[in-house]
Amino acid sequence: MNYEFNILYYINVFKKYRKKIIALMIISVFIAIAGNLLRGPVYTSRCSVLLADTFNSPSLSNLSKFIGFPGFSIGSSSANTIISLVKSRRMMEDIYLNFPELRKKKRFNLGLEVYDTTQGTLIVEAKGGEPKLVSDIANFCVKNLDIINAELNITSQRPMVKVLDPAIPAVKRDTRQLIRYTILVIIASFCIGNIIFFSQEYYRYLTIISKNEN
Numbered sequence: 001m002n003y004e005f006n007i008l009y010y011i012n013v014f015k016k017y018r019k020k021i022i023a024l025m026i027i028s029v030f031i032a033i034a035g036n037l038l039r040g041p042v043y044t045s046r047c048s049v050l051l052a053d054t055f056n057s058p059s060l061s062n063l064s065k066f067i068g069f070p071g072f073s074i075g076s077s078s079a080n081t082i083i084s085l086v087k088s089r090r091m092m093e094d095i096y097l098n099f100p101e102l103r104k105k106k107r108f109n110l111g112l113e114v115y116d117t118t119q120g121t122l123i124v125e126a127k128g129g130e131p132k133l134v135s136d137i138a139n140f141c142v143k144n145l146d147i148i149n150a151e152l153n154i155t156s157q158r159p160m161v162k163v164l165d166p167a168i169p170a171v172k173r174d175t176r177q178l179i180r181y182t183i184l185v186i187i188a189s190f191c192i193g194n195i196i197f198f199s200q201e202y203y204r205y206l207t208i209i210s211k212n213e214n
Contacts, residue, residue, distance in 0.1 A: 138167035
């Protein structure tokens with residue numbers, strides 16, 4: 001084995017331990033998939049809504065680009081307010097109050113996300129273990145925006161959003177999370193495997209140098 005520290009050295013080390021590195025990756029992927037399956041299926045429902053304020057019109061967005069601020073969105077403050085409300089602790093508490101059965105579903109794995117498409121449209125996304133309940137939660141979040149807004153008097157805009165496409169129960173489970181998680185596990189196990197075996201070879205290299213010096 002050539003112990004000069006160059007690209008050929010690392011290639012040689014990888015060739016030497018490639019079977020062990022690949023085996024580590026395969027084992028890690030199986031463990032990741034098994035762990036994800038034990039959590040139960042995840043279903044995703046999305047509710048598409050339009051910002052109700054008039055400042056989010058296409059003409060004003062085009063005007064902001066014309067005056068030299070292409071990254072500036074005149075209606076972004078409204079979108080940011082809605083995003084904050086959807087992801088707030090208050091929203092989550094209201095969900096559990098409105099859907100008390102969630103407290104008995106330990107493996108439901110409820111998750112909420114909201115995306116700004118920068119086109120005057122927001123996507124409110126709910127994830128969980130039951131398709132019908134997930135879609136009901138997504139639609140409830142949108143309706144609850146006006147209730148929170150009225151109580152806290154955040155903005156005079158009524159309603160805050162208008163529903164473009166209501167959430168419907170998912171037909172099949174969401175596999176995107178499993179795919180992303182598996183890819184991350186593959187990358188992580190590959191890097192960890194390389195670090196372990198390269199460190200092992202480097203330790204051997206230091207041992208040889210120490211023996212030669214003695």
